[in-house]
Amino acid sequence: MQKNNPFKDAPAAGSNVKNNPLAVMPHERAAGWKLFFKTVVARAYPRIVGQQREKSWIFFDIFLPMLAVSAYVFVYRAIGAPEEYVGFVVIGGAMTAFWMNIMWSMSSQLYWEKEQGNLALYIMAPNSMMAVLLGMAIGGMLATFLRALAIILIGSLLFHVQYTIISFWQLIAVFFAAMTALYGMGMMSASLFLLLSREADHFAQLAQEPVYLVSGFYFPIKSFNFWVAAIASIIPLTLGLDAMRQLIFATGASLGFLNVTVELTILLILCVAFLFGARALLGYMERLAIREGRLTESRR
Amino acid sequence: MNNSETLRSFRTATWLGWQIESNWTDPFLFAVYSIIKPLAGAAILVVMYSVITKGNFDTPIFPYLYFGNAFYIYVGAIMTGVSWAVIDDREHYKTLKYMYIAPIHIPAYWLGRGVARFLTGSFSVIITIAFGVIFLHVPLDLATVNWPLFILSLILGVAMLCMMGLILASITLLVAHHFFLIGEAVAGALYLFSGAIFPLDVLPAWIRPVGFVMPITYWLELMRRSMVSSVSQAFPTLQRFSDLQLAGILVGLTVVFAVIAYFLFRWCDFRAREEGLIDRVTNY
DSSP states (O other), X not given: OGGGOTTTTOOOTTSOOTTOTTOOOTTXXXXXXXXXXXXXXHHHHIIIIIHHHOHHHHHHHHHHXXXXXXXXXXXXHHTTOOTHHHHHHHHHHHHHHHHHIIIIIIITHHXXXXXXXXXXXXXXXXXXXXXXXXXXXXXXXXXXXXXXXXXXXXXXXXXXXXXXXXXXXXXXXXXXXXXXXXXXXXXXXXXXXXXXXXXXXXXXXXXXXXXXXXXXXXXXXXXXXXXXXXXXXXXXXXXXXXXXXXXXXXXXXXXXSSOHHHHHHHHXXXXXXXXXXXXXXXXXXXXXXXXXXOSSOOOO | OOHHHHHHHHHHHHHHHHHHHHTTSOHHHHHHHHHHHHHHHHHXXXXXXXXXXXXXXXXXXXXXXXXXXXXXXXXXXXXXXXXXXXXXXXXXXXXXXXXXXXXXXXXXXXXXXXXXHHHHHHHHHHHHHHHHHHHSOOOOOTTTSOHHHHHHHHHHHHHHHHHHHHHHHHHHTTSOOOSSOHHHHHHHHHHHHTTSSSOGGGSOTTTHHHHHHOHHHHHHHHHHHHHOHHHHHTOOTTTTSOHHHHHHHHHHHHHHHHHHHHHHHHHHHHHHHXXXXXXXXXXX
């Protein structure tokens, strides 16, 4: 038990608690920003540490997407595609991990919390719901990053993918902008899912293949008509993937949809829009859910 | 095992599965949901193919991958339908423990839960093939379809997929809830080995034997041959086998998987009871 206890380092009552971020003595209640950050850390903790404890999760999260990626690689080889498309599939396959995380562990999460009776506790507690969502996002992003990295490493080694980094700093900037916008979008959709019941699972299912299609997870988004690609760009992974492919493959730029700088600028705009949108929508949806008595309902 | 109990468990689970699958929304939205998902899956392959071949849909590989992908919908649907019932009952409805103490036959109950997915899967297969024939000129002439072979292959395939679903359901008893469906994930993985969307010859030689022991490989070949016989003749992988030989291999492998499913269920069921996993909830 001690090994798995997240509070195992918490000091005994009466000892010094200054150095322990999780320990809050009854007479030292956190408030304001301190409470906000403690909530973020507390919600991120089970995502980062708790998820690693379930070994079958790690196996399925890495190994199975890898097999799916391999299938698409062999399709390209069967139809005689140039080798850079293999790299496109590996990167796209790794990014599916983030999208899955958004749909199942962000958007659907509040629905699951509702089903399990935790949502009412979240609302009752004095912490901010934005902090809960931010904690889920940061924790999910870090945990998924490790899985995505494993998929890229294994895929690159198996299929001998050649990378040519055009600009390392631009690549870092694009990745973080895409992730921030994506998880901001996840926070927004989580508040929308707050109102859903059984249909939540089906909507999350529905948002898989169609998004893989329009966002160009397995082929360059440039293959689509300009306006289709432009509309699909509302999903941050569309431009994020396109820009990353342009920055890590020698021929990536020739298959890119827009200039990387333009794509980065749009991603930054999406970051701001989704984060503010999440805050506004969460407040509205929370009030609506409370007014309509949906926080504890369970239409099974 | 009591036959009437098995039949009753199967029948009631079929009704329950259909209600769960379909009554979460109105029929229109349900129909849209059932159409968009498979079409998007097929469209990914179509776009990948057309980007490389510049839209030349007249090669034999295109109907090969299109039919393979369309019929593969059954793999995900049936295996998921059967195995997802464990997670759904254990962690969502929290009724698995009640199922265990009720006078029902658990494997028959799981198989019944998979029937609804078979029905919605059939709808998706028909829509996907119709879309391909109408908009992408996938070669299909209903007058030349080998209907007896098609029906025989379909029945054998469904039986084989049910056994694979039972194997997954048994394993699911011991593993945690994942944010994807374990049946779908495994089905996605089997895409690689069964020659669903590319001939097995494309795989490295050391990995091909995996495809040859998977019954799905032979089932998809039979389905393709029954629909458009010329497609399979273009690829040498299974050319040396007659239809009857393929059907025989499929029957043999289905029996093997049924035996594995039987013993695996008994073992997993025992472990789940021993470790108190029947009513656990896993969600981070």
